[in-house]
Amino acid sequence: MSKNDRFVVKHGSDWAVKKGGVTTPESVHHKQSEAERSAKRTVHNLGGGEVRIQGRDGRWRDSDTVAPGHDPFPPRDRKH
Numbered sequence: 001m002s003k004n005d006r007f008v009v010k011h012g013s014d015w016a017v018k019k020g021g022v023t024t025p026e027s028v029h030h031k032q033s034e035a036e037r038s039a040k041r042t043v044h045n046l047g048g049g050e051v052r053i054q055g056r057d058g059r060w061r062d063s064d065t066v067a068p069g070h071d072p073f074p075p076r077d078r079k080h
Helices: 032-045
Strands: 006-011 014-019 027-029 049-054 060-066
Touching: 006 032, 014 032, 027 032, 032 049, 032 060
Parallel strands: 006 049
Antiparallel strands: 006 014, 014 027, 049 060
């Protein structure tokens, strides 16, 4: 896990952007898409890394490499 990585997680009825190992969210949003956009912007500004997105059920549903990060499995990531 890189120091630039961020996680989009359920936070009550909202969605939070968190850094790994830190309990306090960096930001809280009403929509998951807003939290995802915010996390990607933060990671991009920090020099790239991973954004992991949690689904409503609490399981990880997606992971994105944000430039200028390095995607370790480029052939598998066909969505982005």
